[in-house]
Structure formats: structure tokens, C-alpha cells
Amino acid sequence: MDKNFTARRRRDLVIAAVLAALAALAPLVIKDVYVQNILILTLLYAALSQSWNILSGYCGQISLGHALYFGIGAYTTELLFTKFGVLPWFGMLAGGVIAAIIAMGLGYPFFRLRGHYFVIATIVIAEIGLLLFQNWEWAGAAMGITIPMRGDSWLKFQFMRSKLPYFYFALVLCSLAWFVTWWLEDSKWGFWWRAVKDNPEAAESLGVVVFNSKMGAAAVSAFLVAIGGAFYAQFLAYIDPESVMGFQFSLLMALPAVLGGIGTLWGPVLGAAILIPMTELTRSYIGGSGRGVDLIVYGTLIVLISLALPQGLVSLFSRTKAKGATR
Amino acid sequence: MGLLYGLIAVGLALIFGLMDVTNFAHGEFLMIAMYLSFFLFAFFAIDPLLSAPLVAAAMFVFGAVVYLLVVRFAMRAKANAGMVQIFTTFGLAILMRGLAQFFFTPDYRSIPQSWVGGKTISIAGIFLPAPQLIGALVSILAFAGLYLFIHRTDFGRALEATREDPGAVALVGIDKNRVFALGWGLGAALVGLAGAIMASFFYIYPDVGASFALIAYVTVALGGFGSVFGAFAGGIIVGLVEATTALVLPPSLKSVGIYAVYLLVVFIRPRGLFGSM
Numbered sequence: 001m002d003k004n005f006t007a008r009r010r011r012d013l014v015i016a017a018v019l020a021a022l023a024a025l026a027p028l029v030i031k032d033v034y035v036q037n038i039l040i041l042t043l044l045y046a047a048l049s050q051s052w053n054i055l056s057g058y059c060g061q062i063s064l065g066h067a068l069y070f071g072i073g074a075y076t077t078e079l080l081f082t083k084f085g086v087l088p089w090f091g092m093l094a095g096g097v098i099a100a101i102i103a104m105g106l107g108y109p110f111f112r113l114r115g116h117y118f119v120i121a122t123i124v125i126a127e128i129g130l131l132l133f134q135n136w137e138w139a140g141a142a143m144g145i146t147i148p149m150r151g152d153s154w155l156k157f158q159f160m161r162s163k164l165p166y167f168y169f170a171l172v173l174c175s176l177a178w179f180v181t182w183w184l185e186d187s188k189w190g191f192w193w194r195a196v197k198d199n200p201e202a203a204e205s206l207g208v209v210v211f212n213s214k215m216g217a218a219a220v221s222a223f224l225v226a227i228g229g230a231f232y233a234q235f236l237a238y239i240d241p242e243s244v245m246g247f248q249f250s251l252l253m254a255l256p257a258v259l260g261g262i263g264t265l266w267g268p269v270l271g272a273a274i275l276i277p278m279t280e281l282t283r284s285y286i287g288g289s290g291r292g293v294d295l296i297v298y299g300t301l302i303v304l305i306s307l308a309l310p311q312g313l314v315s316l317f318s319r320t321k322a323k324g325a326t327r
Numbered sequence: 328m329g330l331l332y333g334l335i336a337v338g339l340a341l342i343f344g345l346m347d348v349t350n351f352a353h354g355e356f357l358m359i360a361m362y363l364s365f366f367l368f369a370f371f372a373i374d375p376l377l378s379a380p381l382v383a384a385a386m387f388v389f390g391a392v393v394y395l396l397v398v399r400f401a402m403r404a405k406a407n408a409g410m411v412q413i414f415t416t417f418g419l420a421i422l423m424r425g426l427a428q429f430f431f432t433p434d435y436r437s438i439p440q441s442w443v444g445g446k447t448i449s450i451a452g453i454f455l456p457a458p459q460l461i462g463a464l465v466s467i468l469a470f471a472g473l474y475l476f477i478h479r480t481d482f483g484r485a486l487e488a489t490r491e492d493p494g495a496v497a498l499v500g501i502d503k504n505r506v507f508a509l510g511w512g513l514g515a516a517l518v519g520l521a522g523a524i525m526a527s528f529f530y531i532y533p534d535v536g537a538s539f540a541l542i543a544y545v546t547v548a549l550g551g552f553g554s555v556f557g558a559f560a561g562g563i564i565v566g567l568v569e570a571t572t573a574l575v576l577p578p579s580l581k582s583v584g585i586y587a588v589y590l591l592v593v594f595i596r597p598r599g600l601f602g603s604m
Contacts, residue, residue, distance in 0.1 A: 124586040295425025302418030
């Protein structure tokens with residue numbers, strides 16, 4: 001298996017580099033702002049889902065409360081920026097670090113829980129965060145924060161005239177999340193996580209420190225998601241608790257990974273590449289009526305994909321490959 | 328109010344708690360039941376209290392059909408069945424919300440006059456709002472009924488056996504799909520009952536279910552999966568905690584108390600109060 005594994009990993013890296021290069025060139029062809037917008041969101045969701053996948057996919061700890069870390073990233077950046085004039089770049093890092101610390105702090109009691117009890121605990125903690133932010137006057141309460149725009153600047157990471165800088169940042173973030181996953185797959189941690197996911201007791205008996213493995217996965221996952229949150233806040237120039245910390249958001253973050261293939265390297269990217277354009281297109285073409293047709297289509301598609309491909313879209317590729325190999 | 332949460336949770340306790348199927352569309356079941364109740368009132372002037380059995384019957388069929396058409400396939404998944412169930416029912420929830428928006432419009436509706444709406448009943452000098460009181464009564468009856476049903480009838484035993492070992496159950500001639508379809512129907516009928524009662528004193532709109540559903544999950548988990556009595560106790564605790572939190576914190580924060588109590592309970596007892604799973 002070693003030889004195949006190494007070969008596959010090298011191939012994955014080449015494919016990723018080619019895809020990233022192609023994506024970087026895309027704006028040369030795609031000038032339409034609307035399409036660029038969709039691309040940015042796709043990259044962002046791919047990054048978020050990839051980060052979520054580290055904890056929930058590889059390590060098997062299904063979190064439906066990752067909106068908490070996303071919100072913390074967004075709020076840390078914007079509170080530091082609007083109240084203290086700290087540049088978003090530092091705020092972004094601060095948000096990531098705070099989210100990672102909180103993830104570990106929460107992990108301490110949470111990782112003793114199993115199954116549904118764990119999932120519900122993650123939902124509940126994110127919901128507490130949402131309610132607290134909705135009632136926190138200093139942080140704008142339910143009204144949220146509007147980020148003042150003072151002209152294009154890399155320093156302040158805000159751009160009004162062009163969306164391209166956002167696009168490149170999202171691409172970097174997505175590549176980073178992918179690369180971290182790729183790198184972790186073959187690390188000690190990656191093997192530990194998969195062992196913990198498959199059989200925690202057996203892993204423990206073989207000397208894997210189950211608890212620390214989970215903590216590591218939670219920290220990395222939360223850090224990356226918080227960076228995504230900070231980016232999202234700068235991109236929209238407006239945040240409010242519901243839109244960055246709502247329960248729906250936790251599910252939307254997990255959805256690309258689940259549809260693409262949970263616990264796989266390419267699942268989140270593939271899922272986001274199909275899901276996000278689909279969501280945006282149905283929303284803008286048939287959602288305008290305000291009668292929920294977009295929800296009907298979107299809901300139906302989620303049901304159908306989950307039912308038809310329980311292993312995710314990635315399984316389509318591996319199936320054809322497996323056939324080719326036997327021949 | 329606590330018993331009302333209990334009432335919403337009792338249907339979920341059956342589906343989520345006893346059959347171990349994640350149902351993220353439970354709130355939407357509630358929403359549909361409330362609309363049914365509303366339309367029965369608007370078109371035929373049937374009071375929500377009278378129409379409750381009708382709504383429950385309709386929801387029974389609805390729940391069974393949803394199981395047979397959709398959920399049955401979600402349970403067949405070999406790998407990560409949990410995630411498939413979560414996202415299938417989540418998709419279903421979005422679909423149902425969309426359908427509700429399409430057919431019923433996003434407008435807020437309410438039943439202006441019903442037998443019990445806005446009235447109070449005085450018991451030993453304490454005035455209690457009538458709808459909540461009726462809700463509490465129905466809730467106790469529903470829990471008692473479900474408890475007896477699960478523990479005293481063949482069907483109840485079949486249900487538990489099916490969850491524990493579908494293969495062995497098939498050997499003794501129990502059709503898994505029939506048992507679970509009935510279970511889903513029953514769960515939906517119970518939430519239908521809750522919806523019919525709540526329709527007389529809550530606004531009805533397509534997203535109404537979401538706010539109640541989360542508390543229902545917490546209620547079931549707090550009581551512990553696999554226990555009918557646990558869900559009932561969970562409902563009462565949730566109601567009491569909410570009322571107490573409302574005294575100390577602003578009303579917008581009242582759910583925080585519920586969530587905090589859940590976390591506290593599972594940190595001490597990782598299987599909920601009376602959970603067996």
C-alpha cells in the first residue's frame with residue numbers, strides 16, 4: 001500500500017497545483033462581477049468545509065456548531081478594527097487563535113460525549129454564542145457591525161472597485177486548507193485521527209492519545225474556520241450574529257463535505273464546486289419570486305444527492321477507478 | 328410551557344430517541360400541523376381543539392409516507408448513516424419550508440378566536456392561561472399513552488427490538504419497514520397534536536418550526552435517548568429552567584439557560600438523565 005499511497009499523494013498534489021493555477025488565471029477570462037462573486041463564495045465554502053472536515057470527517061467528531069468559530073473570527077476582526085483600529089490582518093490571526101483556544105477549552109468537556117450527545121452539545125454551544133452576541137450591545141447586538149469603507153487598500157483589506165483581491169485571498173485560503181489537510185493526511189496526526197474515528201478503544205490501547213488527537217483536530221479546524229469568518233466579514237463589510245453564527249450556517253458549512261465525500265481529501269472542494277454555484281444560481285434565477293421555489297429545488301437536490309451517494313460525489317470517481325484497476 | 332415543549336418533544340422522543348433516526352425536519356412537521364389546524368379553522372370553522380385528532384390522523388399518514396418515500400432509503404446507507412440521515416432530513420426540512428412558502432406565502436397567520444385562545448382558567452386562585460393548560464394535559468396524556476404503548480404492547484417491543492438488531496428481527500418475521508413506518512407515523516401524529524394545540528396561541532409561518540425544533544432535540548437528549556420518561560422529565564426541566572432564566576436574564580436570553588443546563592447535565596451524565604443508549 002505504501003507505494004500506491006505515496007504515488008496517490010504526489011498525484012493529488014499535482015492535480016491541486018494545476019487546479020489552483022487554473023483558478024488563478026480564471027479572472028482573465030471571467031470579467032463578470034456576478035460570476036466572480038460566485039467563485040469567491042465557492043472557494044470560501046470549499047475552505048470552510050475542508051476545515052470542518054478535519055475534525056468531523058477525519059477525526060469523526062461530528063460538529064454542527066462550527067458557526068461559532070466562524071462568528072468568532074468575523075467578530076474578533078471587526079471589533080478590533082472598528083473599535084481599536086487594529087488592521088484586519090492582525091484581527092484575522094487573533095480571531096483564529098481565539099477560536100482555536102475556545103475550541104480546545106470546549107473540547108476538554110465535550111470530547112467525553114459521544115454520538116448524538118456530542119452533536120447536540122456542539123449545536124447548543126454555538127446557539128449560546130449566537131444569543132450572547134445578539135444581546136451584546138457593545139458588539140452591535142442583533143444589528144451587527146457595518147465595516148466603514150475608506151477606499152481600496154491592501155493594508156485594511158478592503159476593496160470597493162474590484163472583487164479580484166478577495167478572489168485571490170479566497171483562493172489562497174482554500175489552497176491552504178487543502179494543503180493542511182493533504183499534509184496532515186500523511187502525518188502522525190492523520191493516522192491517529194483515522195484510528196480514533198474507526199475505533200477509539202483500539203486506538204487507545206495501541207498508544208494513541210485519543211483525547212489529544214481530538215484536541216489537535218479541533219484547534220486546527222477552528223483556526224481555519226475563523227480565518228474564513230474574518231475574510232467573510234471583510235468581503236461583505238457587514239456582519240450580524242444570525243448571518244455568521246446561525247445554526248443554518250453550521251449545516252451549510254458541513255454540507256459540501258458531506259455531499260462531496262466526508263473524510264476525503266477532495267470531497268469538500270468537489271462538493272463546494274457543485275453546491276455553491278447551484279445554490280447561488282437557483283437563488284438568483286428562481287428565488288426572486290419570494291415564494292420559496294429556490295428552497296424547494298435546493299431541498300430536493302440535497303435529499304436526492306444524500307440518498308443517491310451516501311459516500312459523497314467522490315465515490316463516483318473511485319468507483320470508476322476501481323473498475324479500471326481490476327480490468 | 329414546559330409541558331408544551333414536552334409535547335413537541337414526545338414525537339421526537341419516539342423517532343429520534345427510540346428509533347435512533349435523526350430527524351432534522353421535526354420542526355417542519357410541527358409547522359405543517361399548525362397550518363393544517365389553521366386551514367381547518369379558516370375554511371370549516373373547526374376549532375383547533377376539535378380538529379386536533381384530525382390533524383394527528385393526517386400527520387400520521389404524512390409521517391409514514393415520509394418514512395417510506397425518503398427516510399427508509401437514508402437508513403440503508405452503509406457508511407456514515409448518521410450524516411446521511413442528518414442531511415436527508417435537513418434537505419427535507421428546507422423542501423418543506425419552501426413548499427410552505429410557496430403554497431401558504433410567508434405571511435404570519437393566527438387563529439383569531441378559538442375556544443381556549445386568550446382565556447384563563449383559575450384553579451385554587453391561580454390564573455393559568457387556558458391553552459397552555461390544555462397543552463399540559465394533552466402532553467401528560469400523550470406521554471402516558473406512549474409509555475404504555477412502548478412498554479406494554481407487542482408493537483412497542485417490536486420497535487425497540489428493531490432498533491437494536493434489525494437482522495434478528497427479520498428472522499422472527501417482523502417487517503422492519505412496517506414497524507418503523509408506523510413509528511414515524513406515530514411520532515408525526517404526536518407532533519401533529521402539539522401543532523394543533525399550539526396553533527390557537529402561536530403565530531403560524533413557514534419558519535415557525537425551527538425555533539421549537541432545537542429545544543425539542545435538547546429536551547430529548549437531556550432526558551436521555553431511549554427513554555420516554557426521560558423526554559417527559561426533560562420537557563418539565565426545560566420549562567422550569569426557561570421560566571427561571573426569564574426571571575434573571577432578559578427574555579431574549581431565556582434559551583441560554585436551557586442550553587447551559589443541557590451542557591451541565593451531559594458533562595455529569597454523558598447519557599442524559601435517564602438515557603439507556
